[in-house]
Amino acid sequence: MTDNLAYLRETFLQPAPPPGGDSTVLGWLKRNLFASVKDSVISIIALLVVVWFLINVVDFLFIEAVWTGTNRLACATVAQGGTLPDTWHGACWAYVNAWFTQFMVGSYPRDQLWRPITVAILFVATLTPLLIPKVPRKGLNAILLLIVLPIVSAVLLLGGVFGLPFVETSFWGGLMVTLILSFIGIAVSLPIGILLALGRRSKMPIVKMACVTFIELVRGVPLITVLFMASVLLPLFLTPGTNIDKFVRALVGVSIFAAAYMAEVIRGGLQAIPKGQYEGADSLGLSYFQKMTFVILPQAIKLVIPGIVNTFIGMFKDTSLVSIINMYDLLGIVKASFGDATWLTPVTPLTGLIFAGFIFWLFCFGMSRYSAFMERHLDTGHKR
The missing domain is CATH 1.20.58 (Methane Monooxygenase Hydroxylase; Chain G, domain 1)
Incomplete structure (x- = not known):
């Protein structure tokens, strides 16, 4: 027994000092980028690549870019019939300026x-x-x-x-068409998606089967097919002589396609709600409509905000597919402008695509940032 007691500590150790921390910029760089020789080599190589890329991008977009001009000669080198040196390589923003109104509203x-x-x-x-x-x-x-x-x-x-x-809507085009299709698609697909999600979880076999069939059928085909069906097959279901505007057909196709995906996003939120929430609402004597409106759906939608916004962003970008049915959104107008002999230069297509890409990125980034803001604003479940 005495030998065992020899292993017991008779005095306590002194408290150790807290671990050192450096919250400065240099401390962050040391911890995350230069913690070891390997990390330092990788960080330096990556930094050099990023700097080289940014220098070339800034040079192309701003420094060597041509901002004014009336035709292709403003963005053409001497070998191409212009006045710029043969080593010139920059964006042709004069072309974007000349086509800007067309890019925004088409032939309105x-x-x-x-x-x-x-x-x-x-x-x-x-x-x-x-x-x-x-x-x-x-x-x-x-x-x-x-x-x-x-x-x-x-x-x-x-x-x-x-x-x-x-x-006529045939004169519409550019960003105006993109925004109208996206806005109507978002405004229509969300409520329809909620109804489809509730119908898929319904205990009524006919309602459930109809919703499942619709969702799986639409999600099983690409948007191009849905647009073709809305453009070609939809008039066949109407009485002879009845004509539906092509723009309305595109709206119907985009809305139906987005609603099917939105239904699955909402259904995921409904399944994430604990069973006790349903039972608690039932114990209060709430009707099905009251239970879903005031208890279940607010919680479910809050949970799936990232999925909802992701669907909206995908739909906003997919509107460029309407050019297949001879409707010209922003990207369609940009591509059509490549055939303009007045601005036909090697850098014209790249400049137009960069402009269209920036516009799409601007709207998509704005939606994603607002989504993050709403998540933080509604994240009250663990706050006191």
Whole structure:
């Protein structure tokens, strides 16, 4: 027994000092980039590659870029018939400036441009308050954005009433078409997706089978097929002589396609809600509509905000496929401009694609950042 006691400590160790920490920039660099010789070599090589890439990008986009001009000679080298040196390699922003109106609204009559500009202003004016959580009267704001604005926009853009000249949708194009298709698709696909998700989880066999069939059928084919069906097959289901505008067909196809994917996103949120939430709502005597509206759906939608925004971003980019049915969105107009002999140069296509890519990135990045903001704003489950 005495030998065992010899292994017991008779005095306590002194408290060890807290681990050292360096929260400065140099400390962060040492911990994350230069912690060892291997990390230092990789970090230096990566840094050199990034610097080399950025120098070339800035040189192409800004330093050697041509900003003004009236035709291709402004962006052509001496060998190509222009005045620039043969070693020149920069973007041709003069071409983008010449085509800018076309990129925005397509072939919309130039003397009526105040109409799409007015719609754009109304869209920003009604969307901005809805995106700011502290602005009151969200219900009224939603009605103005989702119901009143589409009606007013259709009257302004189409015309034919109140003395406005009629403008066919075949003259629409560019970013205007991209935004309209995306906005209508988002506004329609979310409620339809919620209904389909609830129907797929329904205990009524007929409703469940119909929703499952619709979702799996639409998700099983590419968007190109859906657009072709909306453009070619939809008129066959109507009475002879009835014609549906091609733009409306594209809206129907995009909305149906997005709704099928949205239904699965919402269903994932519904399945993530604990069973106790359903039982608690039932114990309070709530009806099915009250239970879903006030208890289940708010929690489910909050859980799947990243999936919802991801679907919106994918739909925004997929609108470029409408060029297959002879509708020209932003990317379609950019590609069509490559055949303009007035601006035919080797750098014209690259400049146009960079411009279109930047516009798509700007909207998609904005949606992703707002999604992250809403996640932080609604993340109250563990706060006291």
